[in-house]
Amino acid sequence: MSKAGLAQFQQVFIEESLEGLDTMESSLLALDNGGDGELVHTIFRAAHSIKGGAATFGFPEMSSFTHEAESLLDEVRSGKREIDGAIIELLLRTVDCLRNMFARAQAGEPLNDAVAEGLRNELAAMMGRGAPAAGVQARRNVDQADAWTVRFRPHAGMLAGGNEPLRLIRELAGIGELTVTPELDRIPEFAKLDPTECHLGWTIELKGPAKRADIAGVFDWVEDECDLAIEAKHIVAEVAAPVAAPASPAAPVANVADAGAARAQREASAESSSVRVSIDKIDGLINLVGELVITQSMLDTFREGDIDAARMAMLEHGLAQLARHTRELQESVMGIRMLPIASVFNRFPRMVRDISQKLGKQVKLELVGEQTELDKTVLEKIGDPMVHLVRNAIDHGLEMPDKRRASGKGDTGTLTLSASHRGGNIVVEVSDDGAGLNREAIVAKALQRGLIASGEGMSDEAVADLIFQPGFSTAAVTTDLSGRGVGMDVVRRNVSDLGGTVTIRSTQGKGSVFTITLPLTLAIIDGLTAAVGEERYIVPLVSIVESVQLKADAVRTVAGGGELFRFRNEYLPVIRLHDVFGCETSIRSIDEGLMVVVEGEGARVGLFVDGLIGQQQAVVKSLEANYRRVQGISGATILADGSVALIVDIAGLVRLQSRRKAA
Amino acid sequence: MSDPIRSEALQSQYLTVNLAHEEYGIDILAVREIRGWTPVTRIPQAPHYVLGVLNLRGAIVPVIDMRLRFGLPREEYGATTVTVIITVAGRNFGVVVDAVSDVLDVTADAIRPVPDMGTTVDTEYLKGLTSAGERMVLLLDVDKLLQPQDAQMLEAALPAASDVKAVA
Numbered sequence: 060m061s062k063a064g065l066a067q068f069q070q071v072f073i074e075e076s077l078e079g080l081d082t083m084e085s086s087l088l089a090l091d092n093g094g095d096g097e098l099v100h101t102i103f104r105a106a107h108s109i110k111g112g113a114a115t116f117g118f119p120e121m122s123s124f125t126h127e128a129e130s131l132l133d134e135v136r137s138g139k140r141e142i143d144g145a146i147i148e149l150l151l152r153t154v155d156c157l158r159n160m161f162a163r164a165q166a167g168e169p170l171n172d173a174v175a176e177g178l179r180n181e182l183a184a185m186m187g188r189g190a191p192a193a194g195v196q197a198r199r200n201v202d203q204a205d206a207w208t209v210r211f212r213p214h215a216g217m218l219a220g221g222n223e224p225l226r227l228i229r230e231l232a233g234i235g236e237l238t239v240t241p242e243l244d245r246i247p248e249f250a251k252l253d254p255t256e257c258h259l260g261w262t263i264e265l266k267g268p269a270k271r272a273d274i275a276g277v278f279d280w281v282e283d284e285c286d287l288a289i290e291a292k293h294i295v296a297e298v299a300a301p302v303a304a305p306a307s308p309a310a311p312v313a314n315v316a317d318a319g320a321a322r323a324q325r326e327a328s329a330e331s332s333s334v335r336v337s338i339d340k341i342d343g344l345i346n347l348v349g350e351l352v353i354t355q356s357m358l359d360t361f362r363e364g365d366i367d368a369a370r371m372a373m374l375e376h377g378l379a380q381l382a383r384h385t386r387e388l389q390e391s392v393m394g395i396r397m398l399p400i401a402s403v404f405n406r407f408p409r410m411v412r413d414i415s416q417k418l419g420k421q422v423k424l425e426l427v428g429e430q431t432e433l434d435k436t437v438l439e440k441i442g443d444p445m446v447h448l449v450r451n452a453i454d455h456g457l458e459m460p461d462k463r464r465a466s467g468k469g470d471t472g473t474l475t476l477s478a479s480h481r482g483g484n485i486v487v488e489v490s491d492d493g494a495g496l497n498r499e500a501i502v503a504k505a506l507q508r509g510l511i512a513s514g515e516g517m518s519d520e521a522v523a524d525l526i527f528q529p530g531f532s533t534a535a536v537t538t539d540l541s542g543r544g545v546g547m548d549v550v551r552r553n554v555s556d557l558g559g560t561v562t563i564r565s566t567q568g569k570g571s572v573f574t575i576t577l578p579l580t581l582a583i584i585d586g587l588t589a590a591v592g593e594e595r596y597i598v599p600l601v602s603i604v605e606s607v608q609l610k611a612d613a614v615r616t617v618a619g620g621g622e623l624f625r626f627r628n629e630y631l632p633v634i635r636l637h638d639v640f641g642c643e644t645s646i647r648s649i650d651e652g653l654m655v656v657v658e659g660e661g662a663r664v665g666l667f668v669d670g671l672i673g674q675q676q677a678v679v680k681s682l683e684a685n686y687r688r689v690q691g692i693s694g695a696t697i698l699a700d701g702s703v704a705l706i707v708d709i710a711g712l713v714r715l716q717s718r719r720k721a722a
Numbered sequence: 723m724s725d726p727i728r729s730e731a732l733q734s735q736y737l738t739v740n741l742a743h744e745e746y747g748i749d750i751l752a753v754r755e756i757r758g759w760t761p762v763t764r765i766p767q768a769p770h771y772v773l774g775v776l777n778l779r780g781a782i783v784p785v786i787d788m789r790l791r792f793g794l795p796r797e798e799y800g801a802t803t804v805t806v807i808i809t810v811a812g813r814n815f816g817v818v819v820d821a822v823s824d825v826l827d828v829t830a831d832a833i834r835p836v837p838d839m840g841t842t843v844d845t846e847y848l849k850g851l852t853s854a855g856e857r858m859v860l861l862l863d864v865d866k867l868l869q870p871q872d873a874q875m876l877e878a879a880l881p882a883a884s885d886v887k888a889v890a
Contacts, residue, residue: 594764640766682765685814686775686784689765695775695782703763703777 072116073161079105080161081405084154088408091147099142102150103132109157114279119272120170121160127182128153134186149185151409153178171270203270204291207235212242212260217284219255228263230277235267264292334435336395344395347388354380393582396436400478400487401429403442407449407476414453421460421470422453427477433485436581437557441487444550444561448489448573449474451547456493456571466568468492484559484601485579490572496565498522523563527551527661551661555710558584558601560658576601586677586696586706589655589668591636592644595704596668597677597696602709604656604663606671611650624649624665626656634716635667636707639691644669659709664716666707675699677706691715733829736852738859739806739819742794746819747826747852747861752808756822759803776816778807785816791867792847808864817867826859828852833861 083105086098106129113122128150134140156178160170209231213224231237242260252258265274274289358377366374404426415422433441457463457472464470475490502514505525514522529548554561559577578584578601586597607626614624614633622633633654637644646652646669655666677696682689682705693708736747737756762774762785771790775782785805789796802821807814833850849861 642764680780680782682775682782685782686765686772689767691766695763697777697780701777702761703775703782705763705765 069116069164072112073165076109076112077158077161079109080154080158084151084409085405087147087151087154088412090142091144091412099132099136103129103136106132117276117279118160118164118170119276119279120175120270121157121164123272124153124160124171124175124179125157127179127186131182131186146185149178149181153182203268205266205268206292207265207269207271207274208288208290208292209263209265209274210260210286210288210290211263211278212245212286213257213281214284214286215253215256215258217281218257222281222284224257224259224261227277227281228261231263231265231274234269234273234277235265238264238266240264260286334395334398340391340395344388344391347384347391351381351384351388354384393434393579394432396434396582397432397579398435398438399430399432400438400441400485403438403445404429404476404478406442406446410446410449411453411474414450418454419459420453420457421472422457423471423473425473425475427475428479431478431480431485433478433577433579434581437485437577437579440553440557441575441577444553444575445476445487445489447547447550448575449476452489452491452493452571452573456491456495458494480579481576485577487575487577488572489575490570492570495567495569495571496523496526496563498567501525519565523565524661526563527561555659555661557581558599560601582679584677584679584706585674587655587674588672588698588704589636589653589666589707590670590672591640591642591668592646594640594642595672595698595702596636596640597675597704597706598655598657598666598668599693599706599709600674602657602659604658606653606655609649609654611648614649624654626663626665629663631656631663631665632716633665633667634712637667637669639712639715657709659711659713662713664709664713666709666712677704679706733827736826736828736859736861737806737822738824738826738854739788739804740821740823741788741792741819742797745823745854745857745859746788747828747859748806748808748864749861750825752810752864754807754809754814757805757807757816759799759805759818773818776805778814778816781814783807783814783816785818786867787818789818789820791817808867810865810867815867824854826852826854828861836860 083102086094086102086105090098090102106125110122110125110129113119113125131140131146131150135142135146140146156175159172160175163170163172211224211227213222217224228237228239240262242262245260246252246258271289271291275287278285278287354377358374358381361370361374361377364370407426408424411422411424452474457474458466460470463472473492475488477488477490479486498519501522502511502517502525505511505522505528506514508528510525510528511517527547527550529546551561554575554577557577558581559575561573561575563571563573565571584597585600587600587603589596589598605626609624614622616622622635623630624633625631636642637647649667652667652669653671655668655671656663657666675698679694680696682692682695689705691708691712692705693711694706695703696706698704735750737750737753738745738747740746760776762776764774765772765784768774768784771786773785773787775784777783787796788794797820799818803818804822805816805818806822807816832852834852835850836848847863847866849863852859852861
């Protein structure tokens with residue numbers, strides 16, 4: 060098989076194997092929580108397919124590594140060995156290691172590393188063989204050497220199978236320097252010589268560091284059609300101790316980070332890749348398109364002839380049908396991009412387990428609404444903010460068991476992740492029954508940072524909102540889990556980049572709830588059309604709080620030219636849309652236009668426009684595809700009359716405004 | 723250059739357009755379509771010669787006024803005013819010109835370099851000159867009209883600026 064052909068299948072193999080690894084991981088975690096024996100079979104099957112596939116698709120290292128894990132699983136499966144925490148822990152690390160191997164395979168890097176070697180030895184040790192260090196060393200030595208002798212004697216019929224010895228030797232030459240000596244002893248008398256058979260054999264001296272697996276890999280396809288002996292001539296002196304100390308406290312953290320990195324890499328590559336669509340959805344689409352074609356041809360008959368009352372009624376009926384089909388088609392097409400949030404939730408059981416073990420906390424994770432579907436793009440980007448919230452909740456939110464007991468709660472804290480549809484939005488909540496936010500600590504910190512002048516009279520909500528300010532962290536000690544310089548402000552920014560909002564409700568002593576509200580899709584938004592002079596702008600509905608008509612004297616001008624107005628109990632800055640976008644309008648006086656209170660970047664501002672025209676759904680089109688990014692504009696859409704209207708980027712406008720203020 | 727096959731291979735076609743009583747040639751391979759002038763939607767913070775964006779069958783396409791681009795006086799748009807949609811490096815943009823007139827076959831050896839003076843247009847945007855009968859045609863270098871390199875520099879600068887803010 061050609062290299063290119065193989066590469067195509069490798070990609071499919073990698074995707075399937077990553078799914079297999081996910082299955083292994085979730086089954087292992089379920090086993091850890093007392094799942095039944097059927098899970099062992101599931102895990103075994105997944106490991107077995109990966110092993111088989113790896114050998115077929117040219118990853119011999121991965122295949123032999125998985126083989127070790129498979130052997131251990133086989134012992135468990137056949138009842139020779141009782142599964143326990145240690146085995147699960149080891150197998151979980153094996154899963155991580157395999158994920159890293161796949162990531163490296165995709166990046167075209169060598170697959171083996173010290174971690175893999177260490178794990179391989181641990182697996183062998185677990186099975187009670189190769190346990191003594193010397194034995195392990197001996198095994199390793201045979202796997203890697205500076206020089207090899209390969210005796211290759213094809214069977215007479217090898218050529219008939221389409222295998223060319225010359226090609227194999229050339230491939231070997233790619234591994235190291237070759238000295239090839241032919242063995243001519245099998246050549247028969249000329250009269251008896253069959254030119255279609257192979258009568259030669261070779262002794263090949265290979266110089267240069269190489270692994271046994273690499274050499275054996277060359278002969279993968281002819282294994283059964285030749286006599287092959289691979290012997291190491293010179294043994295590499297390995298300095299590094301390959302067995303990683305599993306008891307070292309840093310190890311689990313490193314693993315968490317590794318797993319995260321592998322995931323991130325994988326997700327990055329997945330962003331551009333494919334979506335699997337169920338055949339039902341596609342059949343549904345085909346049906347709809349069929350209906351659409353029928354409706355269209357029905358409407359086509361109205362091109363000719365006069366339209367009387369009866370035909371008018373038919374026309375109206377046809378148009379109504381057209382509208383219905385179009386709407387259904389739109390929904391179905393959007394449905395293709397919708398995937399259940401389970402793919403994001405699934406990473407958390409493992410993460411929660413690792414973090415809580417490290418911190419010595421007892422955490423029960425509950426997942427609610429895993430089947431809630433949301434747009435693929437949103438799904439890919441919601442993972443990181445959620446990881447952050449979960450990490451925070453365990454690290455800062457939930458207390459140690461003794462402290463929980465002291466405050467009359469059970470030893471085990473509960474962390475709940477839930478997803479649900481609410482209106483046209485997806486609501487994702489991360490809630491814990493931990494200590495909740497400490498109002499005093501937050502106020503003190505905010506005062507120290509100069510974020511607020513005084514905590515007096517601030518609502519709990521406003522205080523809680525302070526943690527979303529850049530550089531804010533109340534943890535007394537920054538642990539290696541939280542406090543790595545990415546704060547809640549990044550969470551808020553990531554969410555607002557997705558057109559969503561994040562809010563917090565917290566009761567001291569009872570726990571906190573972080574609520575992320577996201578649009579169902581990024582491709583279509585609900586918006587209000589605002590008029591500024593002759594121009595039309597779309598303001599996303601999610602960011603609109605309220606719109607008010609103000610009296611001319613309600614707006615005060617402060618030093619520096621900024622304008623403020625009182626809304627409820629706070630003063631909000633005014634952004635005049637005609638100023639920032641340079642539109643021509645006759646409406647400049649506050650009482651003639653409309654103040655739309657909008658929220659973005661965690662701040663509220665008043666957007667001054669001439670008026671609001673109406674609500675509409677807008678299909679978001681990119682400005683960048685043919686032009687470039689424009690500050691304060693998130694995209695464009697096409698209005699019913701075919702003209703283009705720009706969509707206002709509230710977060711961008713707020714940023715623009717604060718930069719202006721700073722300048 | 724007497725070899726007929728060779729000069730045919732080097733022949734290309736240019737769409738000629740009128741602009742302030744001069745004739746300009748646009749490489750026809752870059753022309754996607756020609757459409758009558760329709761009002762566009764203005765975009766904020768755009769250079770003065772970018773009139774706005776229009777809807778080209780669902781794609782948002784910027785439109786520039788060639789007169790303004792070349793520093794010529796603006797003229798009222800009339801019945802002959804057209805928007806020529808040009809595709810360069812996968813990006814589309816429209817240019818508004820006074821009128822389209824012709825399609826010219828131009829051989830490579832008929833293109834003469836642009837003298838440094840004597841045109842109303844900045845020579846930077848010109849590939850060369852050619853003649854069609856008595857008329858002189860200025861061949862445009864369409865790649866440079868929208869100055870994509872400027873756009874890219876700007877895009878590269880923007881995220882950097884917001885990062886600085888996030889750290890601060």
